[in-house]
Amino acid sequence: MIAIEPAREVVDAGLAEGRAQLIWTRRVSDLETPVSALLKLGSDVPGTFLLESVQGGDWRGRYSIIGLAPDLVFRIRDGRAERSAGGFDDADFATMDEPPLEAFRRIVTESAAQIPPTLPPPSAGLFGYLSYDMVRYVEKLPDTAPDPLALPEALMVRPTIVAVFDNVASEITFVTVARPGSATSAYDEATARLTRAVDALESRLPATRPVGSAPASRAEPISNTTPAEYRDMVERARAYASAGDIFQVVPSQRFSAPLPESPLALYRALRRINPSPFLFYLQFNGFAVVGSSPEILVRVRDGVVTIRPIAGTRPRGKTPAEDAALEEELLADPKERSEHLMLLDLGRNDVGRVATTKRQSNKDGGVRVTQQFHVERYSHVMHIVSNVEGKLKPELDALDALFAGHPAGTVSGAPKVRAMEIIDELEKHRRGVYGGGVGYISAAGDLDTCIALRTGIVKDGMLRRCTRRARCSARRRRRGDSPDPPLSPPALKDCAMILMIDNYDSFTYNLVHYLEELGADVVVRRNDKITVADALALKPQAIILSPGPCTPNEAGICLDLIAAAPENMPILGVCLGHQAIGQAFGGDVVRAGAIMHGKLSTIRSHGRGLFAGLPAAFEGTRYHSLAVARDTFPDVLNIDAETADGEVMGLSHKTRPIFGVQFHPESIASEHGHALLRNFLVAAGVVA
Secondary structure: OOOOEOOHHHHHHHHHOOOOEEEEEEEEOOOOOHHHHHHHHOOOOOOEEEEEOEEOOOEEOOEEEEEEEEEEEEEEEOOEEEEEOOOOOHHHOEEOOOOHHHHHHHHHHHOOOOOOOOOOHHHOEEEEEEOHHHHHHOOOOOOOOOOOOOOOOEEEEEEEEEEEEEOOOOEEEEEEEEOOOOOOOHHHHHHHHHHHHHHHHOOOOOOOOOOOOOOOOOOOOEEOOOHHHHHHHHHHHHHHHHOOOOOEEOOOEEEEEEOOOOHHHHHHHHHHHOOOOEEEEEEOOOEEEEEEEOOEEEEEEOOEEEEOOEEEEEEOOOOHHHHHHHHHHHHHOHHHHHHHHHHHHHHHHHHHOOEOOOOOOOOOOOEEEEEEEEEEEOOOEEEEEEEEEEEEOOOOOHHHHHHHHOOOOOOOEEOHHHHHHHHHHHOOOOOOOOOOEEEEEEOOOOEEEEEOOOEEEEEOOEEEEEEOOOOEOOOOOOOOOOOOOOOOOOOEOOOOEEEEEEOOOOOHHHHHHHHHHOOOEEEEEEOOOOOHHHHHHOOOOEEEEOOOOOOHHHOOOHHHHHHHOOOOOOEEEEOHHHHHHHHHOOOOEEEEEEEEEEEEEEEEEOOOHHHOOOOOEEEEEEEEEEEEOOOOOOOOEEEEEEOOOOOEEEEEEOOOOEEEEOOEOOOOOOOOHHHHHHHHHHHOOOEO
C-alpha cells in the first residue's frame, strides 16, 4: 500500500467541477539515480523521456524529470496537426481540423491543470521537441531543401506518469493526472498507475553495459557537405553580409555515423563527458533525440518571459589562475563582444515582441536586461551570457512567447528572416530538430525550452548531428557599452499613434519599447503587409521606418510612402529607413567605407534636429554595410551627424520634419538613444 495525495474526496470534488486533478505519491530516492530509475521504468519504450540539468559544470540541478506512458501524442508534419491516444504508429493518429499552430494551442489548453505549490512546474504537461523548421508556420521561407530524415516538425507527449527526482531532498515524487470525463473510478485508476510505477522502481536493475565499453573500432562521421562546399557556403554568406542583407548568418552541416550502442548509452556518455544546464533523452517510435545544451530558447515562468543569449567562448583553464586569464581575454575580445551585443539586442527584441511596456505596467513592464556580459563556466568551456526578461502581455500565452524567440539568433542570424532565407539557400537539407527547441509546457502554462544544440538524432542505427562551424559576418573591433541615463517622465498628448513600418528586422521591437516608454502608442506593420494608401488612412501622428536587411529597393512600401506622405508628416528612418530617406530625395546608397556589424563608433553631431541637447560626441551602435553616399547627398537634406571618417550618421530635411539616423539608438550599447528618440517625439508633437 502506498500513501496517495490528495485524499479521494478532494480529487472527486475537483473532477466534479470540471478540473483536472494531480495525484501523487512520494518515495525516498537516496539509492536511485535518474538513469537507474529510467532503466527500471522502461528507457526504450516510445514516449519515455528524461530531462536533467547540471549547473556550472559541477552541480546537478535540483530536479530531474522522467515521463512515461503517454495518453496523448501530438505531432505536426507536412502541414498537418495530428493526435493519438498514446500510440506512435501512423494508423494511431487522426488529423486535427485546425491549422497546426491553432491545434497546438488547443492541445495545450486541453492539457491544463492546476499544479499544487508543493510540486514543481514540470509535474504535468506536454514534453518533447519543436524543430527548427516549425518557423515555416510563422514566416514565409523558400523551403526548397529536402528532408531525408522525414521526422515530425514537432512532437509532444503527455505522460500519464511523471517521476520528479528532487536531488536536494533525495526524494522522488510520482505524479499522475485524473481528468474530467474519465471513468468514475478515476481515483482508483490513478492509484493503480502510481502503484505500478513504484513497483517498477523497486524491481531489480536490468543488466546494462558500463559507459565507456565501446566497440573496437568506430567509423568516421560523414558530412552532407564537403569541405570545399562548406567554404563556398561561408564565402557566399560573407558576401551577403557585405551587401547589407544580413549582419550575421549561422550555416551548418550534418554529420552521420553508425551508432552500435543504444540511444540511452549515448545519453549516459554525454551527461558524463559534457554535463550542461539542459540534458535530455527523448525516446520515440523508431528514433531518439539525445542532447546536452547550454542555452535557453525561451522560458516563461509565473508570467515572466526569459531569453538568455550566449555568445563568446573560451576553453576552461587547468587552474583557477588560467580560468581567470581566459575570462579576461574573452571579455576583452572585440569580435566576441560585438557578436554578443548583437545577440543581446536580438534577445531584447524577441522578448519585446510579447512583453508589456512600462506604460502598460509601470511596476514590472518593459524589457529588462538583468545580467549583461557575464561569464559562466561550464564543464569544458566558458561563455559570455546575458539575461533578458519581460512580463508577458496578459492576452498572450507561452506559445506566443515561444514563437517570438524561435529559432534563436544563435543558430540563425540577424536579421532573422533574411538570415533564414539564406540558410535555406545554402544548406543541403532541412535542419529538423537541430536549432529548434526541446523542453516542456507545464499543465499550469509555464514553458521551459532549450535550443537543440549539441544534439543527436539516433535513427536506423545511425547518429546524425548538425554543427555550426562558423558565424558569418564581418570582422569587428572593440566596443564599449554605456546605458542611457534615466529621463524624466514625458508629458503625454492625447493618444498620438505612430506607425512603425517593420522592414523584417530583428531590432524593431527594441524601438517600439523605447518609444512606448517615452509616451508613444505604436502600431507595427510589415513593409509588404500594408499599402501606402492604407498606411496613410490610419492617420498616424508620425511614421518610423525601421532598420532591416538589403537596400531601400527591397524595403516594401518605404520609398513610395516617403514620396506620398504629406509634407507636414514627421518621418524618422533608422539604418535602412535612414538610407531610404536619402535615396527617396535623390541620393545614392552605396557600400559603406567599413562593414559595421555590432560595432560602436563615436557619433559627432552638429547639435540640431534630433541631436539638439545631446553631447557633441557620443557612442552609437552600428549594424550596416551600406550608407548614403556623401558625394551625391541631396541638397534638400542636412547632414546632422557623422563619424570621424565622414560617414553620414544623421540627416534631416531642410523644410520638412523628416529625420534619419544610420546608427541604432535602440541598441543597449548606444548612448542617449532615449533622448534622441524623445527629440523626434517632441518634433512630431507626440510629447511636450
